[in-house]
Amino acid sequence: MKQKKTIYLDNAATSEPKPKAVLKAVETALRKITASPGRSGYQMAHTADRFVYDCRKRAAAFFGLEDASRLIYTPGGTYSINVAINGFLKKGDHIISTGRQHNAVTRALDSFGINSTELAWNEDQPLTEKLFQKVMNKKTKAVIVNHASNVDGLLYPLKKIGRIAKKLKLALIVDAAQTAGLVKIDMKKMNIDMLCVTAHKGLLGPAGIGILALSKNCGLKPTISGGTGSVSEGTKMPADYPDRLEAGSMNLGGIAGLDAGIREIQKIGRMEILKAKTKLTEKTCRALSKIEKIKIYRPKKKENRIPLFLFNIEGIDPSELGDMLDRKYGIACRVGLHCAPSAHREIGTYPEGGVRFAPGYKTTITEINLFVKAITEIAEKKSKEKR
Amino acid sequence: MKQCIAAFKTTYETLNAEDCFRDAGIKFRPILKPRKIGSSCRMVLRFDESLLPLAKKVVAKSKLEFAGFYRQEGEIWIKIEND
Ligand SMILES: Cc1ncc(COP(=O)(O)O)c(C=O)c1O
Numbered sequence: 001m002k003q004k005k006t007i008y009l010d011n012a013a014t015s016e017p018k019p020k021a022v023l024k025a026v027e028t029a030l031r032k033i034t035a036s037p038g039r040s041g042y043q044m045a046h047t048a049d050r051f052v053y054d055c056r057k058r059a060a061a062f063f064g065l066e067d068a069s070r071l072i073y074t075p076g077g078t079y080s081i082n083v084a085i086n087g088f089l090k091k092g093d094h095i096i097s098t099g100r101q102h103n104a105v106t107r108a109l110d111s112f113g114i115n116s117t118e119l120a121w122n123e124d125q126p127l128t129e130k131l132f133q134k135v136m137n138k139k140t141k142a143v144i145v146n147h148a149s150n151v152d153g154l155l156y157p158l159k160k161i162g163r164i165a166k167k168l169k170l171a172l173i174v175d176a177a178q179t180a181g182l183v184k185i186d187m188k189k190m191n192i193d194m195l196c197v198t199a200h201k202g203l204l205g206p207a208g209i210g211i212l213a214l215s216k217n218c219g220l221k222p223t224i225s226g227g228t229g230s231v232s233e234g235t236k237m238p239a240d241y242p243d244r245l246e247a248g249s250m251n252l253g254g255i256a257g258l259d260a261g262i263r264e265i266q267k268i269g270r271m272e273i274l275k276a277k278t279k280l281t282e283k284t285c286r287a288l289s290k291i292e293k294i295k296i297y298r299p300k301k302k303e304n305r306i307p308l309f310l311f312n313i314e315g316i317d318p319s320e321l322g323d324m325l326d327r328k329y330g331i332a333c334r335v336g337l338h339c340a341p342s343a344h345r346e347i348g349t350y351p352e353g354g355v356r357f358a359p360g361y362k363t364t365i366t367e368i369n370l371f372v373k374a375i376t377e378i379a380e381k382k383s384k385e386k387r
Numbered sequence: 388m389k390q391c392i393a394a395f396k397t398t399y400e401t402l403n404a405e406d407c408f409r410d411a412g413i414k415f416r417p418i419l420k421p422r423k424i425g426s427s428c429r430m431v432l433r434f435d436e437s438l439l440p441l442a443k444k445v446v447a448k449s450k451l452e453f454a455g456f457y458r459q460e461g462e463i464w465i466k467i468e469n470d
Contacts, residue, residue, distance in 0.1 A: 038398045041419030041430060049430075053402040069399045069452070230397060231427040238427055240396045240452055 007331045007367045012150050012178060012308050012338075012358035014200045014207060021267075022205055022260045029256030036249050038229035052250060055259040056242070062262050063195060063213055064186030070214040072245045073255055077177040077198030078104040080212035083245060084173050084194040085144070086112050087220030094139040096132060096170070098156060099346035100149035103339045105175060115139070118342070123304045127157055129164050142171040142193075147185075148178040151343040151356065152297045153308040155183065162191030171218065177201060181265050182274055182306060193218045199254065204361070205261035209254030212245065220245060273361045277307035280359045280368050285309060287372040291379045297347050297354065308358040310349065313379050315386065318355050321378065325355075329374040333357060389436040392464060393446065394424055394454040401430045407449045413438050421464050424457055431457075439467075 008016045029051070037048035052073075060068035074080045081104045089095065091113035097105060099118045109116050117135040121127055132143070143165045148155040158174065165172040171193040176185055181202030187195055195213040199205030214220065222237040226247030231238045238244050265273065288294050288311065298309035312318060322335035336353040337344050344350040359368070393408075393415075395401045401417070408415050415434040424431065434442060436458065446453050457464040 039429070041417075046417060046430075049398050049402060053399060056399070069397065069403070229429055232429075238397070240400070240427065242399055243397050243427075 005330070007329070007363075007370060009357055009359055009363070009367075009371065010332050010334045011360035011363075012201065012356060013334050015202065015204050015360055017360075017362060018206065018257075019204050019261070019264045021264050022257050025256040025260030026206060026253045030253045033252055033256070036229075037252070038243075038250070039227075040229075048252065051252070052255060055255050058259060059211060059262060060213065062266075063180075063197070063211075064188045064190075065195075065213045065215075066188065067216060069241045070216070070218075072212040072214070072242050073250060074210045074212050075208055075251070075254075076200075076210040077175065077196055078108075078210075080196035080198070080210045081105055081173075081175055082108045082112075083212055083220065083223045084196055085109060085114060086223045087245070088171060088173070088194065088218070089114050089141055092139065093141045094137055095173075096135050096140060096143045098145050100151065100154055100156075100343040101144070101146045101340065102150060102175060102177065102343075103341070104177075105144055105146065106342060109144075116144075119143075123154070123299050123301055127160050127164075129167065132164055132168055132170075136168065136170075140170060142173055144173040144175065146175045146178075146343075148183065148306045149340070149343050150178050150308075151338050151340050151354075152299065152310045152347055153178075153305045154299045155179070155304050155306050157304075158185075158190050158192075162189075166191045178306060178308075181261065181270065182277075184270065187213060187215060191215075194220075199258040199261060202265075203258060203261040204264055206254055206257040209251050209258050211258070214241070222247070224248070268361070274307070276361065277359050277363070280363055280365070281307035281309065281357070283365075284357060284359075284368050284372060288375060291376055293379055293383065294375070297349060308356060310347065310354040310356050312349065312352075312354045313375070313382065316378070316382055318353050321355050324378055325374060329370070331371055331374055390433055390459045391436050391439050391442070391467070392418075392421070392424065392431045392433050392457040392459075393442055394420065394428065394431045394457065396427050396452040396454050398428055398430060400452040401428050401432065404432060404446070404449070404451050407445050407451065408432060408434075408442065411441060411445045413442055413445065424455075424464055427454065 035044035097116045173194040180197040193215045197211040199209045200207035228243040293314040299305040318335040325331040415432040456467040
C-alpha cells in the first residue's frame with residue numbers, strides 16, 4: 001500500500017505545500033527587489049523600502065495593529081518570543097505562563113533568568129481573575145500564553161485572558177505560532193501587548209521569517225544590536241520603531257513570502273481553511289476512536305481546540321508507530337515531545353510523548369481515509385501479536 | 388523657488404509621510420538626507436517652499452514621527468523653527 005506521494009500530516013511543524021503565490025512572491029522579491037532596504041538613497045533601494053513598508057502595513061492590518069511601525073520582522077517565532085521576553089523583562093522578574101508552552105518560551109525564560117509560574121487551568125473550570133492572582137507576586141510583570149498548543153490543540157480563551165491581564169496591569173505576550181492565519185487575532189480587541197508570529201505554519205509562508213508586533217505602550221530594550229541604516233553615528237540602537245528592534249539586513253524573500261501567505265489566506269478565507277481542517281480532523285477522530293487500544297488526546301469542547309490532536313496506540317512506542325507510518329504507508333506525522341515537554345506533562349503523555357495528527361489546507365479526504373486505514377491495520381496487527 | 392525638506396525619524400515614517408503628502412497633493416521627491424540635517428533617517432522629502440504651509444498641516448494632522456522642516460539658503464539647509 002506504499003504511496004507515491006507522502007501524505008503529509010505534520011502541518012503543525014510547518015505547512016506543506018506552500019501556495020504557488022508564496023513561491024512566486026519569494027522568487028520575484030529575490031529577482032526584482034534586489035537592493036537592501038533602509039540603507040541607501042538610489043531608486044532601487046527606495047523600491048525595496050516601499051516594498052517592506054507595504055508588507056508591514058498589510059501584516060499590521062491583518063493582526064489588528066494600528067501603528068505598523070511597531071510590527072517588527074524577525075527570523076521566526078522563537079526569535080520573536082526571545083526578543084519580547086528579553087526586551088520587556090529583566091532578570092529576577094516573574095511571569096505567569098501556561099503549561100502548554102513550547103520550549104521557545106520555557107528555554108527563553110530560563111536563559112534570561114525570568115521566574116515563572118504556570119497558570120493552573122483546564123477547560124473544565126472557568127478561567128478567572130482569581131486563578132491569576134493565586135500565582136502572582138510583587139515581581140509579576142506579564143502573562144505569556146501559547147494561544148494554541150502544538151501538542152493537543154488546546155486553544156486558550158485569549159480575549160478573556162487579555163481582559164484579566166489588563167485589569168491586573170500585566171502585559172500580555174502571546175505565542176501565536178499555531179494560530180496566526182488560522183484563528184482570528186486582533187491585538188487591540190484582545191489587549192495583546194506583544195504578539196509573536198511565525199510565517200511558516202498557519203500563514204503558509206517560508207520558515208526563517210516572523211513578526212513581533214507591539215502594542216502602543218509597550219517599550220522593549222533591543223536584544224540584537226547592529227546596523228539599521230539610521231542614526232549610524234551612534235553606538236546605541238535607534239530609539240524609534242521598527243529600527244530599534246531590526247538590526248542587520250532584512251530578509252526580503254522571507255518578508256515577501258509572509259506577505260503572500262497572508263494575502264493567500266485572505267483570498268481563500270481564513271474561516272474556510274479552519275472549517276476544512278476541522279471537518280477532516282473531526283472525521284479522523286470519529287474513525288480512530290472506534291479502534292480498540294487507541295487513546296486520543298484533545299480538548300473536550302469544540303471552542304477550546306484547533307484542528308490537530310495527539311494519539312497513541314497502547315503497547316506501541318510512538319517512535320515505532322511514526323516509523324511504521326512513514327516506511328510502510330508513506331505518512332509523515334511528528335512523534336515524541338514536540339519541543340513541548342511541559343505540555344506533555346499536563347496532558348499525561350510525558351516522557352513517551354505521542355503521535356500528532358496535523359492536517360493542512362490541502363489535505364484531502366482520500367489522504368485521511370488512507371491514514372485511518374493505516375492506523376487500523378497497525379492496531380489490528382499489534383493486537384493479533386499479543387494474542 | 389526655494390526648496391524645503393521634511394525629515395522624519397525612520398524609513399518607515401518617511402514612507403508613511405510620502406503617502407500622506409501624496410494624498411494631500413504635495414509634489415515631493417525623496418532624496419538622500421544632506422549631511423548637516425539632524426535626522427536619524429537617511430532619506431528626506433524635498434518640495435517647493437510654496438507647499439510648506441500644506442506640508443506643515445499634513446505633518447500635524449497625521450501625527451508623524453517628525454524630525455523637522457528645513458529651508459535651503461544657498462548651500463546650506465536651515466532648520467525652520469516656527470515661522
Ligand atoms: C507553539 C510554538 N511556539 C513557537 C514555535 C517556534 O516557531 P519557529 O519555528 O518559527 O521558531 C513553534 C514551532 O515550532 C510552536 O509550535
